[in-house]
Amino acid sequence: MRVTYMPVEDAPTEVLVWAPKSLFKHAVERNRLRRQMREAYRLNKHVLLDAGKYYHVAFNYIDKQMQDYKVIHKAMVKALKRLAEEV
Numbered sequence: 106m107r108v109t110y111m112p113v114e115d116a117p118t119e120v121l122v123w124a125p126k127s128l129f130k131h132a133v134e135r136n137r138l139r140r141q142m143r144e145a146y147r148l149n150k151h152v153l154l155d156a157g158k159y160y161h162v163a164f165n166y167i168d169k170q171m172q173d174y175k176v177i178h179k180a181m182v183k184a185l186k187r188l189a190e191e192v
Contacts, residue, residue: 106142106180107165110188112158120146121163128169138166141174145181152185162188 124138142164153160164184166177 106177106184107167108184108188109163109165111161113161114159116159116161118150118153118159119161121161122146123163124166128166129171134171138171138177141177142166142181145174145178146185148178149182149185152182152189156189160188 120143122139122142124135124142126135129135129138146164153162164181
């Protein structure tokens with residue numbers, strides 16, 4: 106998972122989640138990955154919100170094959186912790 110972020114001052118944290126069409130031709134696959142990434146973010150967003158800063162964050166799924174939810178969840182936790190520490 107690739108994370109791109111931009112700190113913002115006044116706006117609340119916003120999240121963009123995407124899976125590229127070049128890697129996953131079927132919309133069903135892309136939708137499933139996005140849904141799993143959104144759920145992993147929803148369950149762990151407190152890590153980022155506790156940092157006290159606001160961001161615009163983009164999560165890009167870059168693996169060439171579909172992974173199960175446990176792998177996506179673990180990657181999301183790692184990405185959020187790294188982003189919170191970088192602040």
